Amino acid sequence: MTDNSPLLGVNGLTIRGGGRTLVDDLSLAIGRGERLGLIGESGSGKSLTALAIAGLLPTGLRAEGSLKLDGMQVIGARERDLRSLRGRASSTVFQEPLTALDPLMKLGRQLAEPLRRRAQRDGERMSRDTLLRVIHSSLTDVALPDPDRIANSYPHEVSGGQRQRVALAMALATNPLLLIADEPTTALDVTVQGEILDLLARVVAERQMALLFISHDLAVVSRVVDHVVVLKDGVAVERGPIAELLRSPEHEYTRSLVAGARAFDDALGRIS
Amino acid sequence: MTAVVALEAITTATRRRRSWTLVVGLVLFGLVLATAIVSLFWLPYDPADTAGSRLEPPSLAHWAGTDRLGRDLATQLMIGARIALAVGIGSVAIGAVIGITLGLVAAFAGRVLDDGVSAFLDILIAFPTLLLAMLIVAAQGASLWSAVLAIGLAMSAIIARLTRILAKRILALDYITASRTSGTGMWGIIWQHLLPNVWPTILVNLALQFGLSVIAEASLSYLGLGAPPPNSSWGRMLKEAEGTVLTAPIGAIAPGIAIVILVLGLNLIADGLRDIGDPLRRVSARAVPAPTTEGPR
């Protein structure tokens, strides 16, 4: 792998299923430590793109084109090779923190799973005490109060914001090169949303992780990334630095997004 | 692992919310279990002892009376408890192992294999247990083992179909995808997420099926397709009491009550398990269908 090849290089990604083209000729690149926003309305193909990167498209959907993650071609790769790529090269935080956690497993045990796998990958032997300590510190890292209580709770025993922090801790646990966040704050109320976004921006910067941030909300995206790709009906209609996009949106769809974000900001300004 | 999870779930939940159905069910089941265990060490009479007078009503010497050969009915009932439990445990073991395995294979398989397995299960479920039992008896001869095999196979089709539906539903949930995106493999998914989440529902169904298998064994024995003569299964006792049911009704009533006690106990256990399974799954309970009540016919 040469130094100038990006961490994630998507070239002409096309996803088809059920006789429809769901993502059409999408190209994007994310370098190590870079952050990119993928923005688009509901049904525009954002989540499918995220799943394609992990090589986890639902059965019945087919991807074409090229999708290289850390030098490996994901499309058409064997499940075995993909498994060693997942977690190490990328992991994902999902929109709905309640369904993204196993309802029957205590949060500490769920978090232990990726932590143990990373230790195994790095050839470390992890004793029980070390594991407990690492669980504690992972939960502290995502600013959870009382980590020991949280670790000992089931998902339904903690709040939505706390659950999403645990989900984030789990995604971070394998120390991936690329973190994919698929609308991680949509299900949360506005204040919690802000806290999680700040937390996300901070941990990604601290660990120099690359970030693919997916949202339908330009105001939210602009808090964590500086470059965006705008997706509409599976087609990338506009891309560039977010400041530029806000100043002079070219595509009509982008303009409506910007107007929406302005109205949201104004409303916030009026409240505060 | 899963057993530990289930056990933990059961103990914590019983402590939190006393489930009376579970308690009563366990008492009834325990009664039959204790009888079966005692029968291994002690019986009031030798089962072949025909010294008693014939068709005697219950007395201190013969608690449940005697049959038309003068054998002690209480003795036969105790042996019958042993047989009922052996058949139940054996067929549930066969049903659970084959059923869960087949269900998981179908859930993970590609379209073609999944369709194939589903079609096979539909045929097996449509196939009357009686016919299956006759085929197995024709091949192997009538024995307890033939009955267990027939009931177990019929049960495995039902458990397989249930497992497949539950597993498919759970595999489509976000936490499975989330776990896979961080690199968990198929076995990790099965052991850590899938089995613990489908197990409570399957357990409830196994308890129900256990009860149905007792009835199925009684029917097979009644038809002469179960345990051959020296084994006094409850179904066989019913058959032998057939001719004297009007003159000495105890011969039919006693095994009938025994069957009711065991089946009722198992159904109450299933109900109780379902009750205490619920609060634990506040989240996913809605997604899990009520257990099916079909059984071997």
Ligand SMILES: Nc1ncnc2c1ncn2[C@@H]1O[C@H](COP(=O)(O)OP(=O)(O)OP(=O)(O)O)[C@@H](O)[C@H]1O
């Ligand atoms: N398994 C599937 N089979 C067929 N079509 C699918 C499947 N999954 C998603 N789609 C379709 O693909 C399109 C894009 O879906 P996707 O989930 O990527 O949207 P999204 O941009 O993430 O939307 P949202 O903001 O609502 O999450 C939608 O029209 C959806 O109906």
Ligand SMILES: [Mg+2]
């Ligand atoms: Mg989505």
